[in-house]
Amino acid sequence: MLGSQDALRPKKLLITGASGFLGWHLCSEAQSDWQVFGVTYTHDIKVSGCSMVSVDLRDFASLKQLMQAIQPDAVIHAAAQARPHVCQAQPQATFSINVEASWLLAALCADQNIPLLLISTDLVFDGQHPPYSETDAVSPINRYGEQKVMAEQGMVERYPQTLICRMPLMFGVVPHAPSFMQSLIQKLQAGQPLPLFEDEFRTPVSGFDAARGVLMALGKGKGYIHLGGPDRMSRYEFGQHLVNTLGFPISRLQGCLQADVDCSAPRPADVSLDSSLAFSLGYAPQSVAQALSCLLAVT
Ligand SMILES: NC(=O)c1ccc[n+]([C@@H]2O[C@H](COP(=O)([O-])OP(=O)(O)OC[C@H]3O[C@@H](n4cnc5c(N)ncnc54)[C@H](OP(=O)(O)O)[C@@H]3O)[C@@H](O)[C@H]2O)c1
Incomplete structure (x- = not known):
């Protein structure tokens, strides 16, 4: 006992x-x-x-x-x-x-x-x-x-x-384990152009x-x-949300295509997830816009 x-x-x-x-x-x-x-x-x-x-x-x-x-x-x-x-x-x-x-x-x-x-x-x-x-x-x-x-x-x-x-x-901000988003923010802050795929879609x-x-x-x-998010979007669209949230001009983004970049590992075009099972069980992730404004308001 x-x-x-x-x-x-x-x-x-x-x-x-x-x-x-x-x-x-x-x-x-x-x-x-x-x-x-x-x-x-x-x-x-x-x-x-x-x-x-x-x-x-x-x-x-x-x-x-x-x-x-x-x-x-x-x-x-x-x-x-x-x-x-x-x-x-x-x-x-x-x-x-x-x-x-x-x-x-x-x-x-x-x-x-x-x-x-x-x-x-x-x-x-x-x-x-x-x-x-x-x-x-x-x-x-x-x-x-x-x-x-x-x-x-x-x-x-x-x-x-x-x-x-x-x-x-x-996406998110963890200093010792950066997500892809942190490198985007670093490039924006350094004044560098930000090329992002218009033809690669996920549910972030x-x-x-x-x-x-x-x-x-x-x-x-x-x-x-x-456990996908509620929004299907391209990397470029994610970048649009990011620059809007951070107040950078949209002109800093450059749309590009997967075919424009030589990647060593093949990249699927659209691996958006249907997460309706998880949603029915109570999983309620924020939209990308909501999550970015919460994350970037406190960092
Ligand atoms: N990030 C994404 O967007 C994403 C998307 C879909 C699925 N996933 C999956 O989510 C999981 C977490 O991804 P993540 O982005 O958080 O990865 P991450 O930041 O790269 O972290 C990888 C973790 O694995 C540990 N690790 C690596 N080799 C190890 C070893 N030999 N022994 C013990 N621990 C080891 C690392 O430990 P140390 O850092 O201490 O070495 C670290 O804690 C992974 O299974 C990944 O496949 C990630």
Whole structure:
């Protein structure tokens, strides 16, 4: 029988990738309801109310030891090499963090029979038939997308209770883990022109809304859920919202096409997510315009 102290103590949530963009938002949002243990690797960061531990998740012995030491009640696996051009250039090196570590974590969570949530991506789709719902077949066109599909499928094989959250493009301001938005702001502030794709579409969401969506989904069952934002827009349209919010002239933006730029990893045209399942469960992310004005008002 549990003592009264044990019964009152919040449950333990292990969050991998805690030092990353999404992981930092997850730790910040989860710590009011959970006893949070964040896993970092090269960045030694602190988040108020959370305990941090540094582990290379590619080291299977260390990962097993971590799970034994913490005995989490639930796990969110957000750690990854999430830059498509790095996965494209180093498919073997990135396979070990993006795929093998995910598979091992699934086996360890299966042993403990605890909720496990994988953070996946809209880039599991080829961008030809948007918007994508949870029942659409995966069709990745770059190594990163292929690795995420292997992680998803291998985790479900090893632990059918796994919940997969497919995330859209995320934006926000985290000093040690910048999103794409921060480099846009730096260029604007430096007076540089800002070329942005007019023919690449996503359903962007702020890091805070993404984290709230993930925490809402945790424990809601197994399978797949899409956590896209309410707006489908091109990168150029995102830039329009950004310059409007920051008060820069629209002339600083330069529209361009995917074909104009030589990218090492192929880029899908439109991986907009259909997130109606999540919306029906209470996921309510802000529009891009609303989220930008909140984020940039406080930074
Ligand atoms: N950012 C987006 O727009 C986006 C969109 C869709 C899906 N996603 C997915 O969301 C998740 C989080 O993405 P993010 O943008 O937050 O990534 P990020 O900022 O690049 O952070 C990656 C995290 O993974 C950790 N990590 C990398 N290699 C590791 C290793 N060998 N052992 C332990 N930890 C390791 C990093 O730790 P250190 O920094 O301490 O080294 C960091 O905490 C990823 O699964 C990504 O695929 C991201």
